[in-house]
Amino acid sequence: MDTLIATGRLAENTVRKAAGKKADVLVVDIDIAAFITPKKLLKAFQEANFSKKIELILVPGLVAGDFSKVSEELGCKIRLGPKHAYDLGFVLPFAGKVEFSKTIPACELLADVRREMALKLVKEAEENAHPLLALREVKLGGGARMKVMGEIVGAAELDPGTLERRIEAFIARGADIIDLGASLNTEPGQVGRVVALAKTRTGVPISVDTLDPVLIKEGIEAGADLVLSLNGTNMHSAGPTVAKAGASAVVIPDEGESLESLVRNIEAARRLGIEKIIADPVLDPIGHNITESIVRYREFHRDYPEIPVFFGVGNVTELMDVDTIGVNAALCGIGAEVGASILFTPEFSDKAQGSIEELKRASEMMQLAKTRESSPKDLGLDLLRIKEKRRRPDGHLPENAVKAKASKNWRLDPAGPIRIWIVPDRVHGNGGLIVAEHEKTSVAGESAREVMDTLLELELISRLDHAAYLGRELERAELALRFNRSYAQDDEF
Numbered sequence: 438m439d440t441l442i443a444t445g446r447l448a449e450n451t452v453r454k455a456a457g458k459k460a461d462v463l464v465v466d467i468d469i470a471a472f473i474t475p476k477k478l479l480k481a482f483q484e485a486n487f488s489k490k491i492e493l494i495l496v497p498g499l500v501a502g503d504f505s506k507v508s509e510e511l512g513c514k515i516r517l518g519p520k521h522a523y524d525l526g527f528v529l530p531f532a533g534k535v536e537f538s539k540t541i542p543a544c545e546l547l548a549d550v551r552r553e554m555a556l557k558l559v560k561e562a563e564e565n566a567h568p569l570l571a572l573r574e575v576k577l578g579g580g581a582r583m584k585v586m587g588e589i590v591g592a593a594e595l596d597p598g599t600l601e602r603r604i605e606a607f608i609a610r611g612a613d614i615i616d617l618g619a620s621l622n623t624e625p626g627q628v629g630r631v632v633a634l635a636k637t638r639t640g641v642p643i644s645v646d647t648l649d650p651v652l653i654k655e656g657i658e659a660g661a662d663l664v665l666s667l668n669g670t671n672m673h674s675a676g677p678t679v680a681k682a683g684a685s686a687v688v689i690p691d692e693g694e695s696l697e698s699l700v701r702n703i704e705a706a707r708r709l710g711i712e713k714i715i716a717d718p719v720l721d722p723i724g725h726n727i728t729e730s731i732v733r734y735r736e737f738h739r740d741y742p743e744i745p746v747f748f749g750v751g752n753v754t755e756l757m758d759v760d761t762i763g764v765n766a767a768l769c770g771i772g773a774e775v776g777a778s779i780l781f782t783p784e785f786s787d788k789a790q791g792s793i794e795e796l797k798r799a800s801e802m803m804q805l806a807k808t809r810e811s812s813p814k815d816l817g818l819d820l821l822r823i824k825e826k827r828r829r830p831d832g833h834l835p836e837n838a839v840k841a842k843a844s845k846n847w848r849l850d851p852a853g854p855i856r857i858w859i860v861p862d863r864v865h866g867n868g869g870l871i872v873a874e875h876e877k878t879s880v881a882g883e884s885a886r887e888v889m890d891t892l893l894e895l896e897l898i899s900r901l902d903h904a905a906y907l908g909r910e911l912e913r914a915e916l917a918l919r920f921n922r923s924y925a926q927d928d929e930f
Contacts, residue, residue, distance in 0.1 A: 438533035440493045443478055445470035448522050451830060455525035460532070461487070463494075470522075471499040475507045482511060493532060497522075498542025505539075519544035521829050555817030559801045562808050569745050569778070570713050572642035572662050572685055575613055577715070577745040577778040583769065583800040587612035587793045588646055588751070588783040593619045593627040597634055604638050606864045607784075611797030614779065615639060616665060617656075619647035628652045632659035644687075650675035657682045665747075666717060669698070672705050680710035687747050689717045696733055703744070715779065717747035720768075722756040731771060738776030748777035750796060754789050761792050766820050769799035770813065773806075791866050791921055795820060822920070850903040852896070853877070857907070859914050859924045867921045871914045873907070883918075885911035 440460040444452040445467045452470075453462050465473050465481040473496055482494075491511070495518030496504065504515040516537035519528050521544070528543045531550075538546050559582060569578030577584060587607040592600060604615055617631050628645060635643050636659075644663035645656030653664050653675040664679055666689040679686050688706050690698035699718055706714055718737045721730040738746055750768045754761045765782075772780060780800060782792040798820055806813040819826065853876050860881070861869040871888050873880045875897045882888040888911050889904075898904050910926055917924035 438492050439489055440495060440529065440532045441482075441487075441491045442518065442525065443470075443473055443481070443494055443496045444522065445473065451522040452525065455522050456529065457526070459529040460495075460525075461491075470497040473497065473500050473502075475502055475504050478504065478515075479507045479510065493537070495525075495528075495532075495537070495543065498544060515539075517542050523827060523829050527827070551817030553817075555805055556801070558808055559804050562804055569743060570685065570715065572614065572713075573640070575642055578776075581778070582804045583748075583772060583777050583780050584613035585611060585793055585796045585800065586614040586616050586644065586779050586781045588616040588618050588781065588785075590618045590783050590785050591620050592617035592631050593623040593652075595631070600631060600634060601638055602863070604635055606866065607793060608639055608641065609864045610791075610793040610866050612641065612793050613797075614642045614644055614663070616644040616646045616663075616781070616783075617661075618783070619645070619649065619652050623647070623649070623652060625651060625655065629655045629659040632656050632661050636660050654678045657684055663687065663715075667706060667711075668692075668702050669705075672702060672709070676706060676709040676711060680712075683713070685713035685715060686711055687715045687717050689719060696737060699737065700741075703741075715745045715747050716741065717749065720749045720752050722752050724756075727753065731775065734775035734777075742776065745778035746776045747779045747781060748772040748775075749781045751782040751785070751789070751792070754782065754792060755786055758788065761789050762795050762820050762822055765792055765795040766799040766802070766813075769796055769803055773803040794866060844902070848900070848902075850898060850900045852899040852903075855892070855897065855907060857910050857914055857924075857926045859918055861918060861921070867919060869918045871911060871918065873911070885915040 441463050442452055442456050442460050443463045443465055445465055447468050448470045449464050456462055463481055463485055465477050467473060467477055478496065491513050494513055494515045496515060498517045498520035508515040516539060519525060520542045524544045528547060531547055535547065535550055537543050562580065563582055566576050566581035567579045568576035568581050571577065575584055589603045607615055615635060617635060619628055632643055632645060642662040644665050645653060645661045646665045647653060648666065648671055650671040653671065657664065657678050661684065663685045665687045667676060667686045668689045669691045686706060688699065688702050690702065696718065699716060703714055703716060716737060718733045719730060721727050734746065750765060753768060754764050757764060769780060780796045782796060784790055784792050798818060802813045802816055802818050805816045805818065856874045858872050859869055860872060870881045870883060871885065873888050873892060877897065880888050880891045882891065889908055892898050898907065914924050
């Protein structure tokens with residue numbers, strides 16, 4: 438498709454470099470490309486007198502205006518290109534393959550298109566997988582995507598309302614399996630109650646997390662699909678119940694032992710008639726022989742490729758004071774290489790919140806990388822939250838720039854003070870509402886812009902310095918919601 442890129446004088450060199458030989462460039466008689474109007478575009482096009490037929494004109498993604506009449510007169514499509522010239526190299530290969538939009542910048546449109554294509558590939562791979570084992574409809578191994586298990590710590594002691602909300606939140610974040618944790622204080626009767634409750638609230642597989650044989654039996658009798666875990670301490674007391682119910686079991690080594698113990702316990706489980714076995718070679722934390730444990734996983738999967746593998750990611754993320762996004766992604770990649778079928782996280786500490794969603798996305802990325810036989814990059818899916826994939830060109834410091842300094846004067850706005858706080862979305866783990874409280878009324882919105890626009894419309898702000906201050910604080914509140922952080926007005930992150 439013969440494509441033309443319309444731009445202004447200031448961005449000409451950047452656009453020509455980004456477009457290369459993929460498209461022609463039309464420089465409109467204006468400095469800033471975002472201010473191109475239909476009239477100026479038409480004039481520039483007619484003066485250029487192109488010898489070939491132009492089929493598509495891309496105007497900057499930030500341009501506002503109706504180009505439909507110009508499109509009719511020139512006999513070609515006029516659509517929004519990317520917001521930034523740098524992204525032309527990403528956008529242009531899709532010309533002729535994707536119908537660009539009159540209202541949505543191409544960079545945003547293609548991000549959605551690539552994401553949809555990527556998710557479709559993940560879905561197809563899942564449908565075509567031949568699992569080693571299935572929990573209800575959830576496939577484990579055999580080319581299926583690694584599944585995320587979220588543990589609700591201390592589930593057996595939670596009241597019904599709290600447990601229901603936790604289950605709802607974990608499912609909303611992408612958990613494929615719900616693990617109900619029991620503690621040393623769990624009493625008989627509690628496990629059966631929470632398993633029964635969980636089964637009425639979700640159709641995903643339910644796991645019981647305990648070594649206590651009495652609680653394991655209780656959970657199985659209540660309908661648990663999976664037991665976490667069996668080893669030499671409870672195999673003969675709880676194993677027959679698991680086998681009789683046809684339930685699945687995660688088998689672990691005995692404490693202080695390694696691969697030989699795991700293999701021995703798996704053989705014992707098989708002798709008892711347990712057919713659905715998942716092996717956990719145990720992922721050790723950093724500083725406690727994590728490298729040796731990863732080697733252990735590799736060796737086990739090499740020798741027993743027919744057994745699904747349990748990968749305890751939370752053993753690492755919970756014991757590191759590091760943002761979990763990159764750690765979860767890297768561990769997910771390692772898990773893919775050592776044959777992991779289940780990625781486990783408890784999301785127990787505040788710093789590990791969001792791990793379910795991160796592992797779900799990372800597992801999709803690893804599935805795509807495997808399907809495409811590539812590294813997990815340029816997939817249409819990513820876990821970039823703060824750093825950029827492509828950095829836009831930096832600006833320059835004007836010669837007449839005045840050095841900024843903070844004002845030491847402070848005066849109360851005659852319209853009254855405004856207090857800001859946030860109400861996080863506890864179900865999905867990010868997002869929520871920003872609340873701005875004035876003595877006359879309160880305003881709640883999902884973004885800083887919504888709240889600020891409403892405050893101005895209601896005439897609750899009368900000073901420019903107060904408006905500037907509120908703009909800063911509202912933006913900080915929005916970032917806190919986006920990154921699932923706490924927020925307090927006037928405090929630094």
